Amino acid sequence: MTDARQRSTMTTGLRAELRIDAAAECPVAAFSERAGAEFRDVTWTGDGGTVVEEFRGDASDADPPDVDRVFEYRNESVYQIERTGDGRCPCEVIEGLNVPTGDVRAADGSLYVTVHLPSADRVREVIERLHDRGFDASVQGLCRTVGAADESAATFVDRDTLTERQAEVVETAYEMGYFEYPRATNAERVAAELDIHPSTLAEHLATAQAKLLDQIVG
Structure with missing residues (x-):
């Protein structure tokens, strides 16, 4: 070894x-x-x-x-x-x-x-x-x-800036191909997988991405 x-x-x-x-x-x-x-x-x-x-x-x-x-x-x-x-x-x-x-x-x-x-x-x-x-x-x-x-x-990029729920939402969206181009899935399917409303999904994603971009751009 x-x-x-x-x-x-x-x-x-x-x-x-x-x-x-x-x-x-x-x-x-x-x-x-x-x-x-x-x-x-x-x-x-x-x-x-x-x-x-x-x-x-x-x-x-x-x-x-x-x-x-x-x-x-x-x-x-x-x-x-x-x-x-x-x-x-x-x-x-x-x-x-x-x-x-x-x-x-x-x-x-x-x-x-x-x-x-x-x-x-x-x-x-x-x-x-x-x-x-x-x-x-x-x-x-x-x-x-x-x-x-x-x-x-x-x-x-420090993952700990995200809450546990925000990290779960981002990981699930990523694993389902939401961030791919073209997308492999849509917001409704990701929301259904997480058992949340699409508007809640959008809110979590927007907040999480803002935190991560603050680290990258800032």
């Missing part, structure tokens, strides 16, 4: 941060939930079916028996967890799609994984594969990478 923090060499494409609820399958995510702490710089290496995960943060003075504190510096520690490399960890699922990953962190039982992809279709493919494997996964932020010569044109 390769290091999880391999760097992408693409000069154009998309950088997306994925949120994956993974406490049931990922010991680092589970530890973040138990400890009430955020852990950063999550990496992993494997040999012979055994995987060693390493990460840093500040949990507390008391560590559970399955977590080794291997180094301490000021208010932070470096931890290691050993697990079986059975391919069920969400990061291994992403690696199985040959997707380059960047930073990986864990907080409140969720993993936040940065991936580098050439198109939105590949982002959707990764999300769908994670859903197929039973993970609740979503895109938290999206940034188009345009190369070192024009880094000022890169834009980061």
Whole structure:
């Protein structure tokens, strides 16, 4: 298994941060939930079916028996967890799609994984594969990478500016092809899927798009 923090060499494409609820399958995510702490710089290496995960943060003075504190510096520690490399960890699922990953962190039982992809279709493919494997996964932020010569044109879109309902409306409309040209569906069908009135759909979409455009244009 390769290091999880391999760097992408693409000069154009998309950088997306994925949120994956993974406490049931990922010991680092589970530890973040138990400890009430955020852990950063999550990496992993494997040999012979055994995987060693390493990460840093500040949990507390008391560590559970399955977590080794291997180094301490000021208010932070470096931890290691050993697990079986059975391919069920969400990061291994992403690696199985040959997707380059960047930073990986864990907080409140969720993993936040940065991936580098050439198109939105590949982002959707990764999300769908994670859903197929039973993970609740979503895109938290999206940034188009345009190369070192024009880094000022890169834009980061923060999904958390949307309410849960607004995000659901946008995702449903997107998945049903409402934003395609020509459109694969219409507002009435999207509204019916969400069990809301078309005027309510229009209001949610307008508000959500305004929030996202404020980030892009502003």
